[in-house]
Structure formats: structure tokens, C-alpha cells
Amino acid sequence: MKPSLLFLFGLLLTEAGYAQLSQTLRGRVVDKESKYPLVDVTVQVTDVTPAMGTISDTAGRYRLTNVPVGRHTVKLSLVGYKEALLNNIIVDAGRETILDIDLEESIQQLSAVTVKALRTGDARNEMAMVSARQFSVEETDRYAGSRGEPARMASNFAGVQGADDSRNDIVIRGNSPIGVLWRVEGVSIPNPNHFAYPGTTGGPVSIINNKYLANSDFFTGAFPAEFGNSMAGVFDLRLRNGNNERHQRSFQFGFLGTEGLVEGPLSRQSGSSYLVTYRYANLWLFNKLGIDLGTSAVPTYQDASFRLNFPNKKGGRVALWGFGGASTIDILISNQEIADRNIYGQNDRDQYFNTRMGVAGITFEQPLNRKTFFKATLAASGNAQGAVDDFLFLKHEGNQPMVQNNRYVIDSLRPTLGYHFRESKGSLALSLNHKFSPRSILKAGLNTDLYSFRFIDSVRTVANETIPATLGSWSTRWDSREQAVLLQPYVQWRVNLLDNLSLSAGLTSLYFSLNPNSFSPVEPRLGLSWDLPNRQKISLATGLHSQIQPNYIYFSRFTPASGSAPAGTHNQDIGLTKSWHYVAAYDRLLGRNMRLKLEAYYQRLFDVPVEQQRSSFSILNTGASFSRIFPDKLVNQGTGRNYGVELTLEKFFSDSYYFLVTGSLFDAKYRGSDGVLRNTDFNGRYAVNTLVAKEFIFRRGDQRGSSLNLGAKFTAIGGRWYGPVNEAASRQNQEIIFADATRNTLQFAPYRRLDLKVDYKINRATPGGGRLTHTIAVDFVNILGIQNLLSLTYAPQPDGSFIKQEYQLGFLPVFFYRIDF
Template sequence: MLKHYTLLLFCLLTAYSFAQPSQNVRGRVMDSETFSPITGAKVIVNTRDTTKVYGAVTDDNGSFFIPDVPIGKHQLSVTIFGYDDKTLTIDVNSGKETVLEIPITESYVSQSEEVIVTARKSGEVINELALISARQFSVEETDRYPGSRSDPARMASNFAGVQGADDSRNDIIVRGNSPLGVVWRVEGIDIPNPSHFAISGSTGGPVSILNNKILGNSDFFMSAFPAEYGNSTAAVFDLKLRNGNNQNHEFTGQFGFLGTELLAEGPMSKSGNSSYLVMGRYSTLSLFKSMGIQIGTDAVPTYGDGAFKFNWRLKNGANLSLFGIGGKSKIEILISEQTEYTTELYGEGDRDQYFGTAMAVSGLNYKQSISEKTYLSTTLAYSYEEQKSKHNYLLRHLDTLDKGTENETYRIVVDSIFQMMGYKYQHHKVSHHLAITHKFNTRHLIKAGLNTDLYYVVQRDSALPLVTDSIFEKRWDYEGAYILIQPFVQWKWRATEKMDVTAGLHAQYFSLSNSFSGIEPRLGWRWRIKNNQSVFAGAGMHSQTQPLYTYTYHRYDTNGDKIYHNKHMDFSKSIHTGIGYDIAIGKSWNIKTEAYYQHLYSLPVSIQPSYYSLINMGAGFQRFFPDSLKNTGTGTNYGLELTLQKFFDKSFFVLVTASLYDSKYKGSDGIIRNTSYNGNYVFNVLSGKEFKLGVKQSISLGLKATYAGGQRYGYVDVAETEKYHELIFLSDGFNTRRFRNYFRLDVKINWKYNAKKTTHEIGLDLVNVLNTKNLLSLAYAPNLSDPTVEPIAEKRQLGFLPLFYYKIDFRFSKK
């Protein structure tokens, strides 16, 4: 009997394995400016099977459904009279339906009402008001980049003009600007730093809370962005959360070194008018420790995160969604447990550190096409972020073992431990976004709205000054509420068939410092000349608040009253200008070059003459303690960028980016210096190839090489460093020295197998495959064996880091 069952099971598995897999392709076609549904659009999937037509026509809701499309990579085209043709590459897998949101642009109509139809090229941004310094963030495209770890920030660091700060963090430096200038946005609202282990005020961290499995295609802006975006002088990452499948239940499971993930999505009603998407992840980095693989710390970080989106399609073209993103993390770096002497300890080498963070955002978004010409979007959200830390100082000495012999070694002995510092920051925020878009005709469109953020913060911090051995000193003891208001209006004019112009106004007011930006103009221009070529230019004024905790750092006067030195800091301000040229070659190749100049002013610098400026802050794990700042600092960034890209439309992709730039600033001492992020050049080469192994299997290989200028630094003030037990640089020669140039080679290998309703994928991401010893920074590290040696140690970037994962996608029909 057992033999019969075994034979039957073998036959079933054999039939299942050799079945021809296919999948449904469906979605919605809409106007790219008003988001109203497009009825009657013809959607065709071009496959190798020329005997059968895979196509559909959109219904009254703009929806289409194409069943049983063969798995693989295909070209999908959308055509309808009065709109530009659109073509995009889709990757059809058996484990998940291919569900698309396709915006198309209304064709230019001349005075004689003749419709001119042109094809839209790959990679164009979603926001139609962005004409310069913008990149589309394609999840399917960027997920193939080696070394990116499915992290949106690390993926974006491959764009021209963008680079990462270091291997262990995902801070992104845009055109020489501090990472402090980057704003993360979801559904129209600015969200807290979406990273685990995020230092207060920063915009990056070691591990992203965001997961690309919940994202749709998004936009990344680097300069002179449209008027709807504010409170940034560097870049805006405008993220889109995708909806769950509203027809079938689908599941994704993934196991890897960076986390164990589960995702579920599907319909919430039989009508298909609602959907859910829920996912969660928990860290599995403890595997590294058990296998003896170094991950850049002497402690194992613990973290977990999740996200959800519930979506309801309402009557009269309205849509309501409830979304949320959040994560929590902690790490304990216990130097006291390290008895073996080494000069390369992670963290500060004289203390135990306990650090934890949390971040959450949840909101309701309502969208409605009020008419074919008018579209409304509004979001109400609540967000929370928390950072807390405790440092315990160690008094230690060295014991010599087997003294006087060939086996002489050293052992660290801890004499006593006492707390030297502790802090906890909690930031609550209620945000509201309102935007109304109205298209007067095919040539004129206007978008206006208001962004409002109401903050409530609690900031506590105290430290024991080791210099004086006095009692604990409170550095932050603040609790209060304030508001940030940002109105905007933007106009788009299609001046001719080939020329677009955008103009906008933005303003912002911040009640804590009573700062008003004034009216900030934004301008963009693009001229599409013959043979798929374009020239473009733009300019804009931008303002940004400082990290919240920098306003409330205080001292006490002789009467015991708090003195807030920086509560009235003004905005940092910037003027962006740029000009560029691009050309589309064939269906998938594109060349783009852009030159830019940015003038920064009203930067916070120290009142006492020195090199200090907030322009150099924002990357790494250290807070900064600004005392008595004024907004008189300036800076300049200028450079030239080149991008050569072949989009992944068939079996391979290529991305080559080059950035040449210079980044300077002036502190309160009037000396012009290099900023800490002035690497002068960055070169990236990425390429990938997919090899088909029959109908169901494929192997993908990817390669990435990065070469960049070394990080800037200065000369250490040894006396002050020893006095305060932290690294302090001299003003003379600050940022005149630099580490050797940075180089890293990454390799990515993926195997994919499509069964009938299941897709299996195994990936191996080999980060820094050559184990290049790049330098990261200098750290305070007293030498216990020889106190006369400078208390400085070199921190190195991550070495060779192999990351693997196994992912499975499968679905159940609602039937």
C-alpha cells in the first residue's frame, strides 16, 4: 500500500513540475495628472507566443484583466486616442499576480484640435510636475542592484549625484549635502527616520524599517523639487505604498541573515472593492554570531518591523486607505565583557553602551476624482519616534599574563563601573496633508495644498562630567508643542507640443523658533527636441528646520534658570539651479547629463569663531551638542553628473553613473573649507544578466563596482580629546586631510523557479567580495598598554559580508 501511495505522490509531483505555469496580469489605467480612470484603453502584453493575443480593454473604472499570461519578461503597451502611448516591461511570475497601476499622459492638443501622440520613455518620474533632478525609483529595477540589501536608501545611492556615507549605515549624501537634508515622505506626509538604531535628528541608520515588498514605484528628487515638497535643502524620497491584491490571497515568506519575513495580501470582500496587505520581519542576525561572521559590531543587534495597508474603493471614484509602518530595535555593546585586549573595539572603548529606538507612523488617506478635471487627496496621520541610551563608564587596568616569557599576553580587568550618561527623546507628531489638482485643459494644470505638522516632544538627558567629577548635569529637560505649516501652489503649462514649464510657490512657518521662510519660488523647464532628446533646466529656493533636539539644548544660569542658546535658530536655506540634457536610444537605453550649482546660506555656525557648522553633521551614530549658534554660515555645492542606463527590458541591465563635484562651506571664522562630505568624485558601474534555464527556471547574475574619493578629516587636538574623553579636532587644518579612496565590489546571484502557483527564489548577495579594507572614521580609543600614544583608533568599513535569503511566493484563488 505504501508503494502505491508513493507512486501516486511521485506522479502528482511530476505532473505539477512539468505543468506550463502562467499568471494573470491586471491593473488600472489612469490619467497621470488627475488620476481619473481611463475607459476604453487597449492593453496588450507582447509575448513570444505569436499565435495568441494577450490583451484587454479597460472598463469604466479603468481596470483591465488579462488571464493566463505565460511567465517571463514581456512588454506591455497601453494605447488610447487622446493620450500618449505607454510601454513598460513586466516580469510575470507564477507565485503572485502581476497587478499594475499605470498612469498615462494626455496628448498635447493644438489650437486646430489635432491630437499629437508620442511614446513615453522608460524611467520617467511619476510626478508630472518634476522636470529636473528627479529619478523614478522602480522597485523591480533597483531590487536587482547588488549590495543594496532591499533597502531603498542603499538602492538610491547608485544614482548619479548620490552616495552612501559608509558600509554600516544607509545615510545618503546628495550632491555633497549633509544627510540631514533628506526628507522621507509617504502618502503626502513627512515621516520620521525609517531606520533601526536611528540617532535623533538623523535620516539614516544601519538597517531600514522600510521593505521594498510593500512599495510601489516612487520618486526621488535631488534639486529644485516641485513646490509641494518642503522642509528640505538636499533631497526628497516620495514613497508610494502599493495596495494588496483585491482578487486573490497571496503570501510571501522569506528567510535570510537580515531577517525572517512574512507577508500576506488579498481581498476583504467578494466584490473586490477592498484589499489588505500585512507584513512583518524579525532579525536573524544572531546567525552571524553563531557562524563566527563579523557584522561590524561586537554585539548582536535585535530589531523587528512591520507594515500594513487596508484599501477600500468607494462610490463616485473615491478611495480610502489605512496604512502603517513601524519598527523597534536595541543593542547592548558591553566592553566590560571583553577581557582580551584589542585596539579595534567597536563603539567607544571605555564604556558599556545600551541603545534602543522605535518608530511608527499610521494614517488615513482619502482620494477622489471630483470630476474628470479635478482630483483631491488628503491624509491624516500620527507618527512617533523614540531614542534612548545609557552609557556606563569603565575604570580598568591591564594584567600581564606569563610576564617575561614568549607567551606574554595582556588581559583587561574592570575595577569599577558607574553610569556616566543617559537620555530619552520622544517625539509625537500629528500630520495633515491636503492637495487639490485641477486640469483646466491639456495645456494648463494647477495643484495647491497645505501640509501641517503638530509636534509634541519630551526630551530628557543628563551626563556626569568626567573632567570635574561633579554631579550629573542636565543637558536636555524639555517638554513642549509647536507647529510647522507649509502652504504651496504649483502650475504646469504645456507651452507647445515639445515644451513644458512649471512654476510654483512654497512657504513654511515653524512656531518653536518663530521662523518664516518667506515666499520661495520654484521653476522648471523641459524642451523635447527631435530624435528623443530633451534639454531641461530649473531653479528653486528651499528652507529646512534643524534637528529638533538642537533647539532645546540648554545651560543653567546662576539662579538655576534654563538658558536655551539655540531656541531661535532660523531655517537653513538654499538656492538650487541646474541644467541638463538626456537622450533615449531605442526602447531601453538612456543617457543623461546634468550640471548644477547650489548656494547654501543661513547655516547654523558657532558664535565663537571656529570651523563648526551643522553642514558637516548628520551621518554616523553620534549626536552633536551645539552651544550658542547663529545663522551666518554659508556653503556651495556644484558638479557635473552623467548616467548611462539600459533598463531591464529583456535579459540584462546596465547602469553607469559618474559624479564630479566640489562641496565647500564657511564657518564663523570666515575660512572656506571642504565639507566633511566633499569626496569630489563617485563612480558606479552596475550590470546584471538573466539566464533562462528552460521555461520555469532562471539564474540572474549581478555585479557592482564603486570607486569614490576618501572621507575628509582634520588633525586631532590630543589634549582636549584626553580631557573630555571624546574626539576633538583642531580648527587649523580641519578637513584638509582625507582617507584613501574608497573601493568596493559586490556580486549578486539569484535562482528562481516557477511552479504552477508558487515561485521559489534563492539569492546570495556577496558584499565587498574582495574584502577591501576601506577606512570609515577615527574614534576615541585610549591605549591601555601605552598611555603616551595618541588615543585614536581607525574604524574600518565592513569587510566581506555574504548575505543569503530564500523566498517563496504562492497564492490561493478566492474560488
């Protein structure tokens, strides 16, 4: 650590004790289904002495002033409603804590009856019976190795893998990451990551700033009917409003970026507010400090977001919101030494790659009465990727490449590829919640997406990598301008059959206008939840799910086996991938702050796109790399099946510590058009995560001045599958091609990683009466520097070999300093 940083750290330590260490905790309480404001809700901070409490007003608003900084438990109660018990609510000096809560009406209306409490981690969506969890912004910051991202944070949950240090793809229960749906304010959005390749849902860095999010839901299977066009899981993200009473600012500097946030009231009288964020990459710091990022290239990116919120006098609101980002990386193999690493591109060419993604929308929410709530979101989104490749022809002596000063001697650079993929989309999401009674709730809606595609791609083949004259002529693989509509109506009904028995039943449908095969007329969803004595619960759920294919695949003109096909006729007729989900779950609360959860599942996949010619290809193995796929003619004749058991043991943050232990045993297999049952690429067979953190509070008298959080995470996951290399085909195509018949018969060594996180927070008051919160944190990712194998790549070597083992990132310290004021 540099002397200047040590000085700053020491300075903050000396100033920590002079603060008036308190802040305001406030928010709004509404009915969970109708969003109607609730009056006279008792709101208590239960872990302070003397106890603090207040009640909500006619608009559902409550306010607690002079709440001591630190972590607290907040309890909300109202006669006729289920009690909400929220653990680990952080109050910092530098910003007000705004906690908006939905309370669920109790079936039993008598105040003497004890009802089940809504606890931290329970999904916000009342229709979800199994495989669903709510997560908070604080969790994305708290978990070691998460780097402040929802996707990396979710990889700690049972049934979820994220064993790729270079990407944040989410592998759920052995499914491809392309099966994950991202939703914001009710509308589906493009891949929200920088450097996002076509046909993927992950990337190296998230575009969405976690400070922009409110508490959101994450689903891993058998999700409710409102979520269509997804096979594996759903991120249902909610955006938070800015502070509508005081202006607040946040500035952060770290290895991953320099960022700022401003928020505050537009009008204190009306309660309108604004929130704006911006971030610019600082990855050049890693390069300067000699920290391995897997490439000598320096990626650049920037992103921004905004939200304007305008409440009305009837309890509704209109919100204007948007976020987006742009990223660029130039991987210049011609400037690298032979030993330099390159896990993000190919080793025989210079690559210039850029991406853009953005979403903007308007959301209208309105309680129509005490029983009915209406929501509508209109949004426009777009994403684009562009690339240019220049092939390196090397000088040779005999059959060996010439080497000088640890570099290959280059004969010439010749352009071999150029593509630009662009998708734009207009989206409309309509939903209506109606509560017939505390026992019966109906939700119905329609999600509509109007797509516009523009795919352009040209390539030249290299017949002999030593002779520039063998470079072929340009051929077109994509040249498409198309439009299509995706429609998904749904209805979901939840009814409490008994006081302890709930049923959730729904229907949805999916229609994609691109071809007549992309229509699923009826998809049933069903869930059952049974509350047992001693705070136990058994849940069951099933459902039929379908999904369209990555859009660029429909328009490919390239057929490796038989040459080019006419435009628009190659894969434009492939239909939906479909799957039945079956899930059983057992939950038990062990004391006040600990939960045990067991889930077992079976997933049957069918109508999976595979190649018409006999091969091992399946769409189930795609979506987790920095490359596109180029299959031959596809047909919906493949199958797959996933099954497994999952365990979660979680102690919520109390007594200054928490832990989370998750484990999964599973098996994921598929059949290509050759009929052979194989491991999917993602069939690691087991995944274990263990997280623990301890908080140390430093006081001055009765004040909590600063805190030190120490956290650790250990991950163990079975390795990815691969097979013997087809050397002749690999040399011909200048990329690794596995022998088709023996695909996925070999497995990489298991993935192991230990992460540590140190987070020091200081709350203090300024002489002028202001309040500041300083945070210094370092996330030590893979602190043991374990070498985990990532992939095999094509990289010609001086000895004539071309297969190179690429390893994942080694030790990676991620530092940031943040000030909130």
C-alpha cells in the first residue's frame, strides 16, 4: 500500500470519533398487491436501547430520526397484515436510509393470532413458491469476490455456478447462460454487460451500477407465469428512486472505475426526485501495477444511468429512467511477446472490438383503489457489437515461425473479418393486480417486444497461415434487415386454500412472429406451499417454459458442411426450445436468524436446436464465451435433462457476523442429432460455496464511529467438459475444433478459489453540521493464486504445436475508496 494511502487511512481513523453518529431512517409502507398506502403501521428499530419506533401517516410514510449508524433490525407490524422483520439494515452517516416496504395482508384478521413474518431473503413476488430469492444492494457489496455485481453475487446461491473469472455468466442447474432473462421495471432488456458478445447474457463487467438498484428478485426455476422467454432463471431488477428530501452525493475511485452519483429532490413539495450515476474505467491501473487481467490489452468502458420520479397525490407515480454503456478493446497480438496471455481473443490475429447497450423507459404506477393496482412500462432498448480482425502472417524459416526478441516476426497483416450486429427493440409491459380478498389475488398482463435486426458479417478464409497469397475472397455470412414481434400474455392466480396451504396457478403463452414454429399456445405454471408447525414449509412447483433462440442464429447464411445458403432460408424457421420444470423444496427457520433450505429438481428439455446433419452440436452448450457459434442447418430435435439437489444454510447478519453455505449435486446431459447422451459443457456435477463475515465496531462512548468488516469466500466447482482435439480441422480453421464423436468425454480439473474482503467504514460529522461516510475496501480475489484451467486455444508455437492451455485470472486485488455525503 502506498504511503499516501496509508496516510489517508490513518487520517480517517483519527477523525472517526468526532461524529454525531446518527442518521434518518424513513420510507413508505404499502399493501403488497394493491400498492395502496397503509396507515398506522408500527415501525420499530428493535436492537437499540431505548427502543425507537413510529407509525406511518395517511400517505404510508414514516420517519425515524437520530437512528445510530450501524446495522439494525427493523420490524413493521399492522393489525391484519403479516409482520415484516428485516435484518441487516445499514444506516450510514453520509446518506439517509430510505426503506420502502410492501406488507402482505394476513388471512387471519384477529390481532391475537401470530402470523408468519416476511423475513430478509424472501422473494418480493408473491406468486413464487420455490427457487426464488430477494437480494439487496448491500449483498452485492458484502459478498467477497462479487465486485459489486448482481450476477457475481448470485453465483453464491445454491444451484448457481459462475466458475469463470473473466465473465459473470450465470449457469443455473446445468443450463446454458442464454437461458437467463434480465428484466427491469417489467420489460426484458438486452445483455446488460460491457464487452457482451452476441447470443450471451454475461460479460466481464456489468453496465448496471448496483447503487441504482432497489431490492430485487432472482429466480432459478419453475418461475411464475409473468416470466416468459426463459429456460433457466430470471433477474427481476427494480430501480430505486433518488432522495426526495435532501441532496446526496457519492464519489468512488477504484481499480474498476471512477464513478459518481448525485441524487436529491426536484420539488420537495411534490416529492419528485432525481438520481444520476456515471462511471469510467480505470483498468489501466492494473496494467501499470503489473496485475494480470488475462491480456496485455487495456479495455476501456463507461456507463451511466438516471431516474426521475414524479409521485402523484393518489399514491401513484411516473418515472423516467434509463441506463447504458459503451466498451472498446483492441487486442493486438502483433505487439505481444510469445509468452503474453490472451484469454479474451484469438492468438493469430489483431482484433478490434466494441460494444454498446442502452435502455430508456417510462413507468406509470397507480393504485386504482384499495384492491387494484395498475402498472405500465414503455421502453426502447438497443445493443450493438462490432469487430474487425487482421490476420497475422508470420515469416518462417523452413517449417518454423521466425522469432526475434521473444516475438514472432510478422510478414504482413491482412483483414480477414468484419462484422456489425445491431438489435433495437420497443417494449410495452402492462400488468394489473387485483386482490379479491386476503385469500385470493389475481395478476394479469401482457409483455410485447418489437424487434428490429441488422446483422452484417463478411469473412475471408486463410488456406495457409504462412502464405498471404492463399487468403481467400470475401464471403458474406450475414446480411439481414428484419423485424419481428414477441408477445407474451399471462395470468396468475394465488389463493390460500387453508390458513397454511397456498396455491399459485398460472397460464402464459409465447408467440414470436419470425416464423410459424415459434408459437407456444399454452404454458401452465403451478405451485403449492404448505406451512408446517415449528416454522417449517414444504413447497412444490412445476411449469412449462419456452424460449426463442439467440437472434443472430436465425439469419446465418454460413454452412460449413455444404457451402452458403440463400439469404433468409438457413435457420430462420427454427422453433422454440422448451422445458418442463419440477421442483420440491423444504424450508425451516432455525431460531431467529438462521434458515435451512433443501430443494430437489428435475428438468426435461425438448425441441432443442441441433444440427440436421449427424453431430454432437446442441444449443445447450452455448452462451459462455467470447465467440459466436456457426452451426450448420438447425432442427428442433435435440433433448436434454437436468436433475439435482441443493442445500442452503444461512445465518442472517446478527451478533456482528453472518455465514452462507450452499451446495449442489447435479447432473446435466443432452443428446445431439447423433443420438448420443453426453455431458453438457456445464455439467460440473457439484458446486460448493462457503461465505462468512465478521464486523468489528469501534466506538467512542456510546457512539458507533467506525466499523471493520472481514469476509471470506471459498468456492469449489467441478470442471467444464471438453474432448480430444481434431488437429487437422483445427489447423484448417485456425481455431480449436474438438473431435465430434468424443465430445465432452474429458473434464478440466475442478475449479477452486479463495477470496478475502476487507471493508473499513468511517462515519463522521463535519464542523458545519454535515455528515460523511468514508469506505475503504479491498477484495482479494483468488488470494492463493490458484491456477484454474479456462480453455484450450489455437496458438501456433515455435515447436510446431498449436494447442495452448489458457488459465483463468490469478490473484486479483480490487480496491476502491468511496465517500458519501
